Amino acid sequence: MKLRNLIQFPDKLMRKMAPAFRKGGPLSFLHSTFEAFEAFLLVPDRVTDKGSHIRDANDLKRVMIVVVIALVPSLLFGMFNTGWQYYTALGTTTAQVGFFQIFWYGFLKVLPLLVVSYVTGLGIEFAIAQIRGHQVNEGYLVTGMLIPLIVPVTIPLWMLALAVAFSVLIGKEIFGGTGMNIWNPALLARAFLFFAYPGYMTGESIWIDGSSGATPLALLTGGTAPLEHLSSLAVPLEQLTEHASIWTRMASHFHIGVVPELPSWTDLFIGLVPGSVGETSVICILLGAAILIFTGVASWKIMLSCASGAFLMSLAGGIPFHYHLVMGGFAFGCVFMATDPVTSAQTETGKWIFGFLIGVMTVIVRLFNPGYPEGMMLAILLMNTFAPLIDHIVVAVHVKRRMKRIAAHG
Amino acid sequence: MNKRTFLDPLFRSSPVPVLALGICSALAVTVKLEPALVMALAVTLVTGFSELLLSLIRNTIPNRIRIIVQLMVVATLVILVDQVLKAFAWEISKQLSVFVGLIITNCIIMGRIEAFALNNKPLPAFMDGIANGLGYGIVLVVVAVVRELLGSGTLMGYRIVPEHWYVSQGGFYENNGLFILPPMALILVGLLVWIYNAKQAKSVW
Numbered sequence: 001m002k003l004r005n006l007i008q009f010p011d012k013l014m015r016k017m018a019p020a021f022r023k024g025g026p027l028s029f030l031h032s033t034f035e036a037f038e039a040f041l042l043v044p045d046r047v048t049d050k051g052s053h054i055r056d057a058n059d060l061k062r063v064m065i066v067v068v069i070a071l072v073p074s075l076l077f078g079m080f081n082t083g084w085q086y087y088t089a090l091g092t093t094t095a096q097v098g099f100f101q102i103f104w105y106g107f108l109k110v111l112p113l114l115v116v117s118y119v120t121g122l123g124i125e126f127a128i129a130q131i132r133g134h135q136v137n138e139g140y141l142v143t144g145m146l147i148p149l150i151v152p153v154t155i156p157l158w159m160l161a162l163a164v165a166f167s168v169l170i171g172k173e174i175f176g177g178t179g180m181n182i183w184n185p186a187l188l189a190r191a192f193l194f195f196a197y198p199g200y201m202t203g204e205s206i207w208i209d210g211s212s213g214a215t216p217l218a219l220l221t222g223g224t225a226p227l228e229h230l231s232s233l234a235v236p237l238e239q240l241t242e243h244a245s246i247w248t249r250m251a252s253h254f255h256i257g258v259v260p261e262l263p264s265w266t267d268l269f270i271g272l273v274p275g276s277v278g279e280t281s282v283i284c285i286l287l288g289a290a291i292l293i294f295t296g297v298a299s300w301k302i303m304l305s306c307a308s309g310a311f312l313m314s315l316a317g318g319i320p321f322h323y324h325l326v327m328g329g330f331a332f333g334c335v336f337m338a339t340d341p342v343t344s345a346q347t348e349t350g351k352w353i354f355g356f357l358i359g360v361m362t363v364i365v366r367l368f369n370p371g372y373p374e375g376m377m378l379a380i381l382l383m384n385t386f387a388p389l390i391d392h393i394v395v396a397v398h399v400k401r402r403m404k405r406i407a408a409h410g
Numbered sequence: 411m412n413k414r415t416f417l418d419p420l421f422r423s424s425p426v427p428v429l430a431l432g433i434c435s436a437l438a439v440t441v442k443l444e445p446a447l448v449m450a451l452a453v454t455l456v457t458g459f460s461e462l463l464l465s466l467i468r469n470t471i472p473n474r475i476r477i478i479v480q481l482m483v484v485a486t487l488v489i490l491v492d493q494v495l496k497a498f499a500w501e502i503s504k505q506l507s508v509f510v511g512l513i514i515t516n517c518i519i520m521g522r523i524e525a526f527a528l529n530n531k532p533l534p535a536f537m538d539g540i541a542n543g544l545g546y547g548i549v550l551v552v553v554a555v556v557r558e559l560l561g562s563g564t565l566m567g568y569r570i571v572p573e574h575w576y577v578s579q580g581g582f583y584e585n586n587g588l589f590i591l592p593p594m595a596l597i598l599v600g601l602l603v604w605i606y607n608a609k610q611a612k613s614v615w
Contacts, residue, residue, distance in 0.1 A: 158582070159584070170597060192588060195587060195591060195593075196586040196587050196588035196589075197584055197586070197587065198587060199584070
């Protein structure tokens with residue numbers, strides 16, 4: 001009896017407060033804020049009673065929650081990895097500190113990022129909904145979770161808040177809010193940080209809290225690789241074009257082994273390497289991918305075509321294909337960013353083209369542009385821009401083919 | 411002469427946000443405030459005097475070759491401005507580089523000559539040119555102030571954001587590199603268009 005009262009308490013409270021927020025009530029100007037909390041905490045008691053609406057249990061709230069659940073493994077691993085990198089850099093062994101101390105350290109470092117991301121983003125969403133008289137929707141739940149996972153853990157919090165504000169306002173609300181945006185808001189936040197504060201997003205001094213070290217991807221693609229590596233390779237200077245330098249450095253890694261810091265493929269797959277919070281562990285990302293594919297929330301076509309695009313392009317040389325998959329943000333972007341149902345292509349054929357081009361583009365940026373070690377973000381943002389065009393062409397081709405068929409059969 | 415001839419181009423029909431003319435150079439020269447001011451001045455003078463001159467000879471220009479004549483007049487004035495800048499403000503001239511020469515292709519000038527100077531008396535045409543140049547200048551200055559302040563922490567080269575705020579000096583602040591890059595100028599101009607449109611809508615309703 002007691003427990004039942006406790007469970008029903010928020011319900012009763014909300015119902016008691018509701019009249020004040022309805023039209024004509026003293027707090028009616030706050031009605032979208034009230035409705036947002038009501039929808040978030042309870043199942044709203046009002047349903048459509050006429051018309052031909054399709055009733056389905058799968059609404060925006062449920063879709064978003066599924067993605068958030070799929071992100072949890074990466075988040076937890078990211079917390080652990082943050083602590084792991086810190087203690088490893090200190091020279092402490094795991095036996096000395098223990099699992100929970102490592103996790104606790106990372107938890108305390110990652111939690112502020114999450115809080116800042118959600119507070120800033122939801123604050124702006126609530127304010128805009130209030131101004132426009134719209135309902136607050138659940139669109140930001142996933143974005144707010146994604147943003148802390150794709151930044152270095154050492155990013156200053158005010159920069160993160162600024163990036164969140166930029167992506168929510170300029171990237172989403174200006175275009176009309178959730179579902180109307182052209183670019184993935186989380187990636188837009190990352191792009192903002194990347195171009196506004198490059199020193200905090202790439203390089204060797206940012207990935208590990210309290211120490212320094214380049215990500216494996218940066219070491220391989222030469223974006224921030226230390227110059228000593230180049231000179232120690234003893235290749236003729238004229239061969240040191242950007243492309244040649246990747247070749248030689250790769251050759252040195254796989255045959256001679258001049259670059260000792262580079263982790264093995266298994267290390268990269270497990271994910272105990274420096275990198276953005278949630279992107280390092282491919283195991284956890286695959287776990288999330290399984291959840292997304294099983295529930296039908298994300299398109300497996302995009303994930304598959306993204307990997308195959310990377311495979312085709314990786315034949316051009318440089319880094320082997322299986323390294324592309326586990327390095328940097330490829331897996332994370334492929335599973336959680338490229339499959340964003342709003343900004344990816346909508347047609348089924350379009351999804352194949354969209355994903356494929358993302359894979360190709362990513363590897364091109366990684367191999368041929370030493371200024372940007374990571375190509376995933378730029379590739380996805382670029383293809384987001386072209387997604388409507390891809391859809392348009394797919395539909396136009398389809399229409400043309402059917403017109404021809406009609407003409408042939410008279 | 412109508413008062414609106416002068417006041418409208420400043421806000422209500424401002425060249426960049428409302429008529430969508432001269433956007434290209436508004437993105438290019440607004441990284442710092444100083445070149446933006448010089449550019450605004452140069453465009454104002456060129457627009458004003460080319461409209462004045464072309465309005466004076468508007469009845470003698472054969473219609474079929476009027477574009478060539480307009481270009482000749484504008485090009486002459488632009489070369490004058492360019493030479494003056496090179497002689498007296500070499501540093502700024504270097505910063506503005508090709509964009510002084512490209513004033514010739516600035517849509518505001520040709521647009522206003524075609525739309526206004528060829529159909530109006532010299533004095534109103536001159537005022538229209540000056541006002542359009544100033545309307546362009548206002549946008550340029552607003553965008554440049556935001557970009558220089560947030561991108562470099564200075565204004566006209568003077569430090570506004572205190573030195574000890576920066577991380578390298580033990581503070582917390584960093585300049586926002588995105589404001590140096592052209593995309594941010596485009597976004598800022600877009601926000602200005604938004605403000606102008608919102609004001610316009612209010613005055614219409």
